[in-house]
Amino acid sequence: MNKSLHRFYLSCAAAVSLLGASSFVQAQQPLAIADVHVHYSHDSVEMTPPQRVIEIMRAASLKFALVSSSDDNGTQLLSKLAPDLIIPGLRPYRRRGELSTWFTDPGALAYVEKLLATNRYASLGEFHLYGDDANLEIPQRIVELADQYNLILHAHSDAQAIDNLLALNPNVKVLWAHAGFDSPDEIAQMLTKHDRLWADLAFRGEVGSGGLDESWIKLFTDFPDRLMLGTDTYTPERIFYIPEQASSAREWLKALPDEIAERVAWKNAHDLLMPVWLANRDSDGMAAAGSPSASCEIADNDTAGTAVVMGGDLSVKIQPQSAIDVSAAFAVQLTLCGNDLRDTEIQLDATMPKHGHGMNYTPESTVTTHTDSQLSVRFDGVLLHMPGTWQWQVNVVRAGVQTALTHDFEIQ
Amino acid sequence: MAVVVLVPGMVTGARVVGTTPGVQFNEAELQLLQTFGPWPATPPPDPGNRLSGKAWAEQLGLQLFHDPDLSGDRSISCATCHQPSRGFADGKALAEGASAHVRNTQSLWNAGFQRWFGWDGGGDSLWAAAIRPMLSPIEMNGDITDIARRLRSKKFFTSALGDADPPVDDASDEALFVFAAQAIGAYTRILVSAETPFDRFRRSLLQPGSGDVNYPLAAQRGLKIFLGPANCHVCHFGANFSNQEFHDTGRPFFSAVGQVDSGRYTGIKRVRGDRYNLSGPYNTTGVAAEIRKTKSVKLNQQNFGQWRTPSLRNLIHTAPYTHDGSLATLRDVVDAYADINPDRLHSNGEAILKPLPLTERDREDLVAFLRSLSAE
Numbered sequence: 001m002n003k004s005l006h007r008f009y010l011s012c013a014a015a016v017s018l019l020g021a022s023s024f025v026q027a028q029q030p031l032a033i034a035d036v037h038v039h040y041s042h043d044s045v046e047m048t049p050p051q052r053v054i055e056i057m058r059a060a061s062l063k064f065a066l067v068s069s070s071d072d073n074g075t076q077l078l079s080k081l082a083p084d085l086i087i088p089g090l091r092p093y094r095r096r097g098e099l100s101t102w103f104t105d106p107g108a109l110a111y112v113e114k115l116l117a118t119n120r121y122a123s124l125g126e127f128h129l130y131g132d133d134a135n136l137e138i139p140q141r142i143v144e145l146a147d148q149y150n151l152i153l154h155a156h157s158d159a160q161a162i163d164n165l166l167a168l169n170p171n172v173k174v175l176w177a178h179a180g181f182d183s184p185d186e187i188a189q190m191l192t193k194h195d196r197l198w199a200d201l202a203f204r205g206e207v208g209s210g211g212l213d214e215s216w217i218k219l220f221t222d223f224p225d226r227l228m229l230g231t232d233t234y235t236p237e238r239i240f241y242i243p244e245q246a247s248s249a250r251e252w253l254k255a256l257p258d259e260i261a262e263r264v265a266w267k268n269a270h271d272l273l274m275p276v277w278l279a280n281r282d283s284d285g286m287a288a289a290g291s292p293s294a295s296c297e298i299a300d301n302d303t304a305g306t307a308v309v310m311g312g313d314l315s316v317k318i319q320p321q322s323a324i325d326v327s328a329a330f331a332v333q334l335t336l337c338g339n340d341l342r343d344t345e346i347q348l349d350a351t352m353p354k355h356g357h358g359m360n361y362t363p364e365s366t367v368t369t370h371t372d373s374q375l376s377v378r379f380d381g382v383l384l385h386m387p388g389t390w391q392w393q394v395n396v397v398r399a400g401v402q403t404a405l406t407h408d409f410e411i412q
Numbered sequence: 413m414a415v416v417v418l419v420p421g422m423v424t425g426a427r428v429v430g431t432t433p434g435v436q437f438n439e440a441e442l443q444l445l446q447t448f449g450p451w452p453a454t455p456p457p458d459p460g461n462r463l464s465g466k467a468w469a470e471q472l473g474l475q476l477f478h479d480p481d482l483s484g485d486r487s488i489s490c491a492t493c494h495q496p497s498r499g500f501a502d503g504k505a506l507a508e509g510a511s512a513h514v515r516n517t518q519s520l521w522n523a524g525f526q527r528w529f530g531w532d533g534g535g536d537s538l539w540a541a542a543i544r545p546m547l548s549p550i551e552m553n554g555d556i557t558d559i560a561r562r563l564r565s566k567k568f569f570t571s572a573l574g575d576a577d578p579p580v581d582d583a584s585d586e587a588l589f590v591f592a593a594q595a596i597g598a599y600t601r602i603l604v605s606a607e608t609p610f611d612r613f614r615r616s617l618l619q620p621g622s623g624d625v626n627y628p629l630a631a632q633r634g635l636k637i638f639l640g641p642a643n644c645h646v647c648h649f650g651a652n653f654s655n656q657e658f659h660d661t662g663r664p665f666f667s668a669v670g671q672v673d674s675g676r677y678t679g680i681k682r683v684r685g686d687r688y689n690l691s692g693p694y695n696t697t698g699v700a701a702e703i704r705k706t707k708s709v710k711l712n713q714q715n716f717g718q719w720r721t722p723s724l725r726n727l728i729h730t731a732p733y734t735h736d737g738s739l740a741t742l743r744d745v746v747d748a749y750a751d752i753n754p755d756r757l758h759s760n761g762e763a764i765l766k767p768l769p770l771t772e773r774d775r776e777d778l779v780a781f782l783r784s785l786s787a788e
Binding site for chain 2: 052097099203209210232234235237244245248355364381383385
């Protein structure tokens with residue numbers, strides 16, 4: 001073998017080796033995730049040692065976690081054990097179970113003030129607060145403290161309470177827990193309205209369940225800098241869900257462009273929380289920084305339970321194909337009428353708004369008619385497993401524009 | 413709203429009237445009661461199981477159910493834990509198979525009415541649910557090759573196969589093993605419990621002139637609470653008192669310090685990955701509607717810590733209760749629901765679960781009602 005040929009072989013071998021190493025490294029490093037909704041409360045401390053919690057977080061390849069606990073001891077234990085991993089937040093709860101009383105309880109406020117005087121945090125929350133309760137004396141003081149100590153408010157609230165909190169002080173920023181359990185449209189409205197609002201998607205099982213639907217993709221695309229991930233370890237057992245949450249998110253984030261996926265996965269949390277935390281961690285305790293439609297033909301043979309729902313130029317007929325019995329599978333025919341329906345998709349779901357859950361199954365869909373003015377789809381395997389008030393949710397995506405239509409009904 | 417009043421020796425409209433002091437049931441409650449029967453009922457066929465409904469297969473399944481040759485060391489049969497004399501359970505808090513289990517043995521009474529099988533619903537048919545314990549290292553710890561070899565040596569097994577079936581000698585080990593499981597599935601499907609005092613009382617209310625009006629007053633009051641303020645019927649629905657789905661009722665699910673048993677969350681993953689599920693090669697009927705549930709079930713974080721809604725029939729024979737056997741008595745069960753800790757439930761979770769202001773008598777009445785759901 002001559003020298004130059006030998007060098008060629010060597011360089012090829014090196015390149016292959018490097019490529020192999022690169023692939024190997026990539027395979028070993030899943031997308032980093034920041035989990036901004038972790039609680040490690042007193043009962044959780046009793047059940048799972050802090051070392052084990054840190055192991056779980058590291059096994060989940062978390063970049064960092066925002067932890068707030070009832071009481072604060074759990075947060076401090078984790079923070080001391082893994083300062084590189086834990087960003088501490090302060091909950092106004094001394095024990096679990098104070099979520100509906102804290103905002104009228106002077107003891108809760110005294111507890112917060114005492115801890116703020118001694119420990120360092122990045123956020124105040126997660127607390128539960130709804131409507132005009134945000135204007136009560138204690139929540140007002142909490143907002144003042146957030147400004148004074150340069151803390152992000154982490155609020156499990158409805159939109160009205162978020163409006164109120166942000167109106168109380170022009171400097172505070174709010175991380176909206178669970179994005180208020182609102183729909184993507186409603187979240188978008190709030191994020192448009194408030195530039196000091198971010199949202200976590202903890203305990204939002206519908207996000208990415210069975211793939212990421214268009215409405216969520218649109219939300220992430222329109223607000224690439226404002227949304228982040230969380231688990232919500234509201235019971236001790238949920239600590240063990242942290243890796244599942246992270247791996248599930250890694251799957252559905254694949255539906256987003258890499259840059260946005262990375263932002264949602266950890267960068268948004270980093271950009272919101274890390275400057276605050278680094279400044280507060282090294283501070284002396286006080287603020288470290290400023291802060292009409294076409295109509296559907298109603299056939300004479302409509303079955304019981306048939307409903308027609310209108311929205312703009314769209315109307316949709318929801319037609320169960322048999323009697324609806326609790327916990328028995330049945331089929332539903334949807335007939336959508338409107339203009340320019342060629343580039344249109346339609347989805348059917350059902351939820352129990354008062355119960356906080358929906359169906360346990362994704363019905364199987366078959367398009368039966370698709371013209372410019374009509375889209376008919378049959379959904380098999382619809383199963384409503386409890387008696388009570390259900391809500392049909394029909395999601396129409398026409399040329400990329402989403403319309404949500406709903407209809408409440410009762411089954412016994 | 414019309415009200416039916418059970419008063420000794422009287423007739424109200426077309427309703428039969430009791431001989432004991434009675435409880436009033438309004439039309440809405442009577443309508444609900446319609447859904448709790450008739451009983452006994454006939455279970456649907458075991459999905460994906462061509463042996464289901466065949467008498468010879470049920471008989472074969474009965475023999476196999478009691479056969480310890482289906483376990484690794486030939487010491488454990490299905491009936492070791494699912495003891496007929498104990499309501500097809502074992503009376504223990506946690507099952508003990510080849511080694512210690514982290515779950516309570518579920519009764520097999522009325523299992524044929526279920527949609528999913530096991531506390532986590534990890535099986536989508538009775539026969540798949542029979543396979544899992546046979547192969548589980550902590551249950552029967554069996555091995556397909558060993559079991560098939562033992563099955564081949566049994567004359568009854570050979571004679572059970574019909575003319576249309578391949579000779580036992582030609583079947584693969586796995587096919588023979590699944591065949592045995594499907595026979596067990598055919599047998600467990602027919603374990604339907606008998607009529608109960610509640611069923612007779614229900615009939616007396618809904619079909620005047622029939623049934624039993626001498627239903628204990630405490631049980632009548634308990635039924636009223638069950639249908640009313642306690643809202644039990646929302647999940648414990650229908651003739652088998654189960655909506656066949658999964659819920660988080662706030663019960664702890666640590667299986668040891670530092671370990672959780674995540675229930676339905678694991679069950680969905682398990683059923684999706686199960687070679688013996690209805691989408692797999694051993695479904696011997698291929699009915700599309702039966703397969704749909706397996707293909708369409710959603711995995712959601714709310715499944716973490718959910719458990720199958722058990723039937724309430726024959727409870728007096730199947731203590732202790734819940735997925736980990738942590739509630740020893742029916743009174744403990746009632747207390748656990750009445751005194752449920754709302755902190756265990758997410759504020760946006762199942763909204764009907766909340767502490768119930770039940771008096772001591774209310775609780776005992778509910779227990780009396782639950783006891784009346786058992787065949788004597």
